[in-house]
Amino acid sequence: IEESTVGIYVIKDHPASNELEDTGIVLEGVKVLWDLENVALAVAMLFGLMYAMSLSFPDELRYTFEVIKNVFMEINGVRLSNKALTFKNMAVSLNCVAV
Template structure:
């Protein structure tokens, strides 16, 4: 499956600290959905993006990883508000967003 991916995609994935990817070749039916940790594709060929996000959170929890500092609030909102995991302990920014969402 890697043979159809251009070099810039390999470089972009290699420069990613943590994330989910969805690669699709428009000229064929080839696609890949997976998880990247520290620039390494740790999971691929997953069924869907929501599955990849759930797997990413599972890996973060199982490996006791910290969220990247620049994405801390994004991951906190996904985990605690969207996925409703440990929602009682919110930062002020996440709590403010939650209050605005549920007004």
């Protein structure tokens, strides 16, 4: 966690269990939110934090964030990079996302 620039962490009591002990968000190696109910809430909260704090997406995760933002959340999804557009087309053909 201390070496993470941006991330969502999930801690389980037991690896085989579906019960989560903790889910939270890390920014610059610091836990900024914890005890979140689920990963979906953590993703939404991470985007809110990124926008509220005017943080840019890390270069190594830019396509991941672009797909989440533009394809799944449908925020400014008009212009997609070639990689994100390829993913969206595959997801649409598999009926994973709506057009």
